[in-house]
Amino acid sequence: NAGVTQTPKFRVLKTGQSMTLLCAQDMNHEYMYWYRQDPGMGLRLIHYSVGEGTTAKGEVPDGYNVSRLKKQNFLLGLESAAPSQTSVYFCASSSQGFGNSPLHFGNGTRLTVT
Amino acid sequence: DQQVKQNSPSLSVQEGRISILNCDYTNSMFDYFLWYKKYPAEGPTFLISISSIKDKNEDGRFTVFLNKSAKHLSLHIVPSQPGDSAVYFCAASVHGAYKYIFGTGTRLKVLA
Numbered sequence A: 001n002a003g004v005t006q007t008p009k010f011r012v013l014k015t016g017q018s019m020t021l022l023c024a025q026d027m028n029h030e031y032m033y034w035y036r037q038d039p040g041m042g043l044r045l046i047h048y049s050v051g052e053g054t055t056a057k058g059e060v061p062d063g064y065n066v067s068r069l070k071k072q073n074f075l076l077g078l079e080s081a082a083p084s085q086t087s088v089y090f091c092a093s094s095s096q097g098f099g100n101s102p103l104h105f106g107n108g109t110r111l112t113v114t
Numbered sequence B: 001d002q003q004v005k006q007n008s009p010s011l012s013v014q015e016g017r018i019s020i021l022n023c024d025y026t027n028s029m030f031d032y033f034l035w036y037k038k039y040p041a042e043g044p045t046f047l048i049s050i051s052s053i054k055d056k057n058e059d060g061r062f063t064v065f066l067n068k069s070a071k072h073l074s075l076h077i078v079p080s081q082p083g084d085s086a087v088y089f090c091a092a093s094v095h096g097a098y099k100y101i102f103g104t105g106t107r108l109k110v111l112a
Helices: none
Strands: A005-006 A011-013 A017-027 A030-039 A042-049 A065-067 A073-077 A087-094 A109-114 B010-014 B019-025 B032-039 B045-051 B056-058 B062-067 B073-078 B086-093 B101-102 B104-111
Touching: A005 A087, A011 A087, A011 B019, A017 A030, A017 A087, A017 B010, A030 A073, A042 A065, A042 A073, B010 B019, B010 B073, B019 B032, B019 B086, B019 B104, B032 B062, B045 B056, B045 B073, B062 B101, B073 B086
Parallel strands: A011 A109, B010 B104
Antiparallel strands: A005 A017, A017 A073, A030 A042, A030 A087, A065 A073, A087 A109, B019 B073, B032 B045, B032 B086, B056 B062, B062 B073, B086 B101, B086 B104
16 A cells, blocks of 8 residues: 655765655545745645646745656756755645645655755 | 645644635636645545535545635644644636646644
8 A cells, every 4th residue: 555655765966966756645646736845934835747647836846847657757857957956746636636635645755955 | 826725734733623725726627626744755545525516525624615715725623633743735627627726835833
């Protein structure tokens, strides 16, 4: 009963490097999300997907790209990392995407950009 | 433009007493509100929700109240237990918008 799995759990990047965060869910959910958590800022939506092959921008999309090639996976990419992207990243999925259909979160990826 | 706000970054309560966490929102289109609880090094987990057509929803020790005219909701925990110590986030969604907007969170500490 894995739910939502994020890899890696920790990563340190140098400014300008690139990386991809992987999110996988085994609940057959249509909707998937990437959030970042920063002190005093709460959880802010980066990008989301309403189904396989779709992506949409959230509140803070700049500097990130996403892909949803398979229903169970949602990838978050940083093409040229910046110190401002140091954060904890959470992936989540939902069966309906609104209303009383709660998000199921992974345990997060802590990213440090030096 | 913070559409969902939690103005108290932290709250301390004695074990057995009531904890009240508050949340304000600005978007009148929000029609569902949810509360999540987050422990360190874990992802948030769903706690309780309320539809905009209701003003109260109860689940065990947790009750959420919604005041639409004031665009305000609150989470009551009675009685508070040390295991309730966590960060609490409120979130809101709009039917058909397929996304959830979160507040900044309130760190609750329940003192034994």
